[in-house]
Amino acid sequence: MHRAPARPRLVWAGTLAAALALSFAGTGQASAADVNNVANAGFESGLSGWTCSANSGTAVSSPVHSGTAALKAAPTGQDNARCTQTVAVQPNSTYTLSAWVQGGYAYLGVTGTGTTDVSTWTPDSAAWKQLSTAFTTGGSTTSVTLYTHGWYAQSPYYADDIAVYGPDGGGGGTPAPTVPAAPAALxxxxxxxxxxxxxxxxxxxxxxxxxxxxxxxxxxxxxxxxxxxxxxxxxxxxxxxxxxxxxxxxxxxxxxxxxTAPSDGGGGGGGGGGGDVPKHAVTGYWQNFDNGATVQRISDVSSQYDIIAVAFADATTTPGAVTFNLDSAGLGGYTVDQFKADIRAKQADGKKVVVSVGGQNGTVSIRDSASAANFADSVYTLMQTYGFDGVDIDLENGIDATYMTQALRSLSAKAGPSLVLTMAPQTIDMQSPSSGYFKTALNVKDILTVVNTQYYNSGSMLGCDGKVYSQGSVDFLTALACIQLQGGLDPSQVGLGVPASTSGAGSGYVSPTVVDDALDCLTRGTGCGTFKPATTWPGLRGAMTWSTNWDAAAGNAWSNAVGPHVHALP
Missing domain, CATH: 2.60.40.10 (Immunoglobulins)
Structure with missing residues (x-):
């Protein structure tokens, strides 16, 4: 979400579309003679055998997956930190490609196979995680180019224990893997x-x-x-x-x-918290600052909005803790007492008002138990002070699922079952259930109200059918929402986040008609584009916009069109 005047962020368009056109080939069975054909696979000899673009790579002693070294590669705004090695292979042979990665977005693949080149990737990961795929060489292929890379202007990634298992191409010798141990701590x-x-x-x-x-x-x-x-x-x-x-x-x-929990009587699906939030709800972000949009008081927000997210709470000097300071001067003399009274009036009309944490410039970090406790305590204090119904998580600089889960459960224990818990992840944060945001949402599913993914400022992305879709279309909204609906969230916990006007985001604006079509496609099976889901989800929660202020600047055109449509969903 934007605090400052709207400006384009990094738009991942054609390049990302190519990078995400992945082939998830099945992992083949290794034979007894298979070896790891990668030289210096664990970077124990520094970068020997490896070439990294723009001097982006270095061998580090921590963190490592095994041994004493690993690769650290740091992307920039113009370079994705691509590290490569030419690997000798045999023709007409099947190989298993794998690597352990950590940190920022990490990609793994091979080119020059003579058949179908393959790649795989993962969103940012706080712990070591293995990527794996497989490929088959052509009849005259004797070498392939193995590569790893991150993503432009994102955090550094780490890679270790990279392997191309299969017949010895002449440069390998490491034995094939053994059967793994049983998982622990289920x-x-x-x-x-x-x-x-x-x-x-x-x-x-x-x-x-x-x-x-x-x-x-x-x-x-x-x-x-x-x-x-x-x-x-x-x-x-x-x-x-x-x-x-x-x-x-x-x-x-x-x-x-x-x-499993007792039946909810069929009223709203398998969702979690939120008290008496409507079955189908519209969420809008209210700006506690002036960035060129219409300056509003809470009382000015259109009645079409069921959940109003006050943007934003800010980090304090205490790790994990947040505070909220009303921008009275920037909002034309809006006083704290008026603000509180307006919140109470909205609640009397059946609306929910939550405090949003983060935003584009937010720096709240919850990385241990102490900061998790500080977060829960400080948010609960804000709820008591201002009368907020809950909290919205809009952290756009990474999220640790373990400790954010801990923080939200602690907050829930304090606030009780009426807590309204919403999230607004960026599009890429909800591409995989293994990402920190998606994992957190699943971890707190029993107390979660809705996840309103920001379907803008992202460029092209993968849909649930494995195809790449361009933002700004009904297919983008439906095929990407499908990932969450198939990935474990209840339909009542899924909302479509879009800009209220072309001024509300750098890219990805769609007209209210497109939003309504996407809602109909997901709930009724009508209004779809080229992507048509195999099933419908009538319990879909609804839609979100950034922001009520940009909506007001456009004469409330967004809420006047999308609001009634959401409220009329089946």
């Missing part, structure tokens, strides 16, 4: 009346995990979380997890029991 992170969310520790050398319910495999994933749906209410289920790689599948983990 735990239930949350339940609804129809689903259970699980977490477990990563297993060294694992490339994937299988989830078992009462002895039957029900899901597979490359991450260390999973949400299993289709469960009966108020019922106990036993879950176990196994780890897999090219060598085979591990024994099953110890079993944990998850008991």
């Amino acid at each position: 735990a239930v992170s949350g339940t609804t009346s129809s689903s259970a969310s699980l977490t477990w520790d990563a297993v060294p050398d694992a490339t994937g995990y299988n989830v078992y319910r009462d002895g039957t495999e029900v899901a597979s994933t490359t991450g260390t979380t999973a949400t299993v749906g289709g469960l009966a209410a108020a019922t106990a289920y036993g879950f176990q997890v196994s780890a897999t790689n090219a060598a085979g599948e591990s024994p099953l983990s110890a079993e944990v029991t998850a008991t």
Whole structure:
């Protein structure tokens, strides 16, 4: 979300579309003679055998996945920190490509295979995570180019233990992997009346995990979380997890029991908190600053908005803690007492008012238990001071799922079941259930009201069907929302975030008609573009916009069109 006058952020267009046109080939079974054909695979010899663009790479001693060194590569605004190695291979052979990565967005792939070049990627990760895919060489292929890279102007990434397992091409010699150990620390992170969310520790050398319910495999994933749906209410289920790689599948983990919540009576799906938020709701961000949009008081906000997110709370000098200071001078003399009274009046009309944490320039960091406790305590203090109904998480500089989960659960324990908890991740933060934002949302699914993903300022992105879609279209909204709907969030916890006008964001504006079409496509199966979901989700929560101020500057055209449409959804 923008505090300053709207300006384009980094727009990931054609280049990103190419980078995200991934081929997720299945991991092949390694034979007894397979070796790792990568030289200096663990960077124990520095960058020997590797070439990194723009001098972006260096060998570091921490963090490392194994051994004493790893690669650190730092992208810039003009360079994606691409590091390459030419790897000798045999023709007409199948190879498994893998690497352990950490930090910023990380990509892994090969070119020059003579058949289909492949790649895979992951959003930013606070812990080591394995990427894996496979490729087959052509009849005359004797070498391929292995590469890793990050993304422009994003955080540095780390890579270690990179492997191209398969027949010896003449430069390898490291043995093929062994069957991984069983996962440890399997735990239930949350339940609804129809689903259970699980977490477990990563297993060294694992490339994937299988989830078992009462002895039957029900899901597979490359991450260390999973949400299993289709469960009966108020019922106990036993879950176990196994780890897999090219060598085979591990024994099953110890079993944990998850008991689903009682049925909600069919009123609103398997969502979590939010008290009496309407089944279909419109969220709008209210600007506590003047950036050229219409300056408003809370009382000026259109009645079409069901949730008003006050932007923004700011970080303090205490790690994790936040505060809120009304910009009385910038808002024409708006006093704190008037602000509080306006909040109470909106609540009397059935609206919810939450305080939003972060924004484009937000620097709130929750990376340990102490900062998590400080966050929960400070937000609860703001709720008591101003009368806020809850909190919105709009952190655009990374999120640690473990400690943000801890912070939100602590806040929930203080505030009770009426807590309204919303999130506004950037588009790329919700591309994979393994990303910090998505993982956090799944971790707190039982207390989560809605995730309003910002479908703008992002460029092209992958949809749930694996195809790349350009922002600013009905397909972009529907195919990307589908990722969350298929990835474990309840329909009542999914909202479409869009700019209220062309001034509200650097790119990605769509007309209210397109928003309405996307809502109809997802809930009714009508109004779709080229992407048509296999099912519909009538319980979809609704839509969000940045901001009520930009909406007002355009005569409330957005809320007057989208609001009634949301409220009339099935």
